[in-house]
Amino acid sequence: MRIDPETVERIKQAASVTEVIGDYVSVKKKGANYWACCPFHGEKTPSFSISPSKGFYKCFGCGKAGDSVRFIMDIEGLGYGEALRHLAKKYGIEIKEQELTDDQVLKQNERESLFIILDWAKNFFRQQLNESEEGQSIAKPYFKERGFSEATMEAFELGYSPEAWDILLKSALKSGFTEEIIQKAGLVTQKNDDGKMFDRFRNRVIFPIHNVSGKTIAFGARILRNDSQKNQAKYLNSPETDVYHKSSIVYGIFQAKNAIRTEDMCYLVEGYTDVISLHQAGVKNVVASSGTSLTPEQIKLIGRFSKHITVLYDGDSAGIKAALRGMDLILEEGLQVNLVVFPEGHDPDSFVRKMGSEAFTEFVKKESKDFISFQASLFLEEAGEDPFKKAEMVKEMVQSIAKIPDAIQRSLFIQKTAGMMKMDEEVLLSEMNKIHLKQYKNSVSPLPEISQQQRQELQEIIEPIAEEKKDIQDPIYYHEFECIRLLVNFGHLEISPANAPGVTLLHYMVDELEGIHFHTELFNKVFGFAKVEFHQEKNPGPSFYLQHEDQEIQTLAIDLSAEKHQLSNAWKEKHEIYVKFETEMLEDLAYKNILRLRKTHNDLQITEVLGKMASGEVSESEMNGLLEEFMNLKQIQKNISTELGTVIEK
Known part of the structure; x- marks a missing residue:
């Protein structure tokens, strides 16, 4: 709502x-x-x-x-x-919410109900672990065997679901929940024969799954006694619900997010117990993909807290293959990835319990390899002296590098691969360009004639270049930038209280910039919002932009307002040097800025007219019109140059 x-x-x-x-x-x-x-x-x-x-x-x-x-x-x-x-x-402020439609209210209420029932279920499972006879005799010993302390069990809110068929269902109904919401939360399931409901998790230890803000959204469960029913899965997760989408969440993110941000590193493991054991050992910046294949949504979630991921996987072949699959996805999302594989027979959980946290940290530090070094050591061992196998391995490495969005990083990893594989760098670049070209062809529909934009995109693929940056020589961008800077910081102030009382800088800009379209779209958007406020007889100050809901506008406003250094009072007090502030020169600053902006736009129009005249594709009457337009634009250019005191163009 x-x-x-x-x-x-x-x-x-x-x-x-x-x-x-x-x-x-x-x-x-x-x-x-x-x-x-x-x-x-x-x-x-x-x-x-x-x-x-x-x-x-x-x-x-x-x-x-x-x-x-x-x-x-x-x-x-x-x-x-x-x-x-x-x-x-x-701050103890009561939330007042806007009216919603009946459908919106229904959906909002259902979502809130899911959070409530899932929180109730978490507390139910915890109570069963800590207070029931089954929990004390069956579940607690399992957690103790894993080495989990009471504090750790509390931190991850671990629980237990009894062996009875419908103990949770009956308790939830008794607590006032409807069968419909219990089922939608994924806590019960239905028998195929008679339609009777029974608890989804039975005779299992429970691992609550939290979202980023700490709300319980689902459960993972591990069976304890499966000798009587061998067809039961060892691990069982909640089904997808309106609040739980397994492809968008990683286990332990709530407990780990602050440590990930502080350390600027996220350790990625496979299972719940890996996360809990490492957390207990003091390695708190760790999350798990919960046994599922890593997804772009999960990587983006981690990327909100750090751009560095170290993948920790088991030392068996399945673990190594899983690490390699996840690596490519991480690279595609623009994150930096290192990999560590534990000795065969060990996973992060068993290793840290056997060796201790210091040995674990030292091992990870020593064995952590960037993805190219990891692939090279693995592939060279597999390929041996076979040149055909080695060629295939190199192609796989280049395919991984090609997924990196940053052109400079791609170039550096190509150089590193060439050195490690003792190959010509140009050969690897050519192979990567083939991959990019193939991807490009697959991404666009066949056209009878390639457009100029596609031609440019293709050129960037054939000749990789660094990320495009604004040309520092572009005068239009900087005059527009200065115009918006003045607007954001001083738009609400009178431009000249003595000569034009009541006329704000925004009022002046709205009048003087009539018909001007900013070339930078963000500047256009800011000026558009300002004009809307002006026409509503408002004069927005800096807070309007600094607290704007549009993050792009807010970030720009902060960049335009932030001062890394402040003027010392000593200039005036000790040295008797008075430095004027911009607010005292607002009229002159605004006047000259708008003149420069108009001049750059006028110069651009002159260039366009000259281009049309030189094309040879205009009639005599059109040429006369262009010539007249050119003379008018040159006169404007001359007048503005005179006002600015710059050299008059011939």
Whole structure:
């Protein structure tokens, strides 16, 4: 349900950005701002700036920026609505929500009901583990054998489901839940013969699965006694529900997210017990794919907290193959991946229990290899002296490299592969280009004639280039950038209180930029929002952009407002040097900026007209019209140059 806008505003006003961030890191006042070591990447020297007056933070190291709501979204891994509710609870603000349609209310209520019944079931399983005779005699010894302490069992909220057919169903019905919601939560299943419902998890230890914010969304269960019914699966998971999509969640993410962010590394393992054993041993930045094939959604979830993944898998052939399959997916998502394979007969759980946490950490550090080194050592051992096998192995390595989206990283790994395999780098580049070309051909429908855009894309595939960056010589971009910077920071101020009282900078820009279309779409979007506010007789200040729901606009506003350095008072007090502030020169700044912007747009029009005239594809009458247009544009160019005091073009 959508939170009422007035409530959102109350939450944002109450949630002081300094206080919210201060709950997570130590902040220190320096001048008008506060500074801290960034909680999003490891650093020893503070580069994380908090501006209480403007209500935002910005890290000059990693670039993270936002307001108090964005901070909670990033640090806790929450959505916008969840972050608002988190802050509302912290500051005791009652949530008022907008009216929904009957269908929306029904869906919202059902989703909330699923969270409630799943939380109830988690507590039911925990109670059965800790208080029932079965739990004490059967389940507790299993967890103790695995080496899990009481504190660890509490941290992961482990439980037990008794052997009885319908003990959970009866207890849930008695607690007021309907059979329909119990079934939708995946807690019961149906017999094929008579349609009778019975508990899905029976005689199993229970591993609750949490989402990023810590809510129980599903369960994993391991059978304890399967000698009487050998057809039962060893592990059993909840089915897909409205709140649980197994391809989008990794086990342990709630317990691990802060450690992953702090360490800037995520260890990826296969099973629940691997996660729990490592967590207990002090390796807390670990999650599991829960025995399922790794998916792009799971990798993106991890990527919200770190761009570095180390895959830890069993030392058998199945474990190695699983590691290689997952590696390519991780590369495609733009994350950096290393791999560690444990000695045969060991998995992360058994290794850390046998060898201890120090030996485990040392082993991982020593054996961790980037994907190319891992593949090379594995493939060379398999291929031996067989040149045909070696050629196939090299092709597989190049196919993995081709999945990396960053062109510079691709180039470096091609160089490394060429060195390790003692091959010509150009041969590997040619092979990678063939792969890209094949992918390109498969991704577009056949056309009678290739378009200019496709021709350019194809050229980038044939000749890999580094990620495109804005040409620093592009004057249009920088004049537009400066225009938007002035708008965001000073748009609400009067441009000249003495000469034009009541006329704000936004008012002046709306009048003077009539008909101008920014070439950078984000700038166009910002100016569009500003014009809407102006036509509603509003004069938005910096907070309008700094707290905007559109993250792209908010991030831009912070970049335009953040000050890495502040002017010292010593210039005036000690040296008697007075430095003017931009607010004192607003009229001149705005006037000259808009003139420069108009000049660059006018110059672009001149270039376009000259291009048409030189094409040789225009009639005599059209040529006369273009010539007249050219003369007008040159006169405008001359007038603006005169006003700016620049060289007058001939």
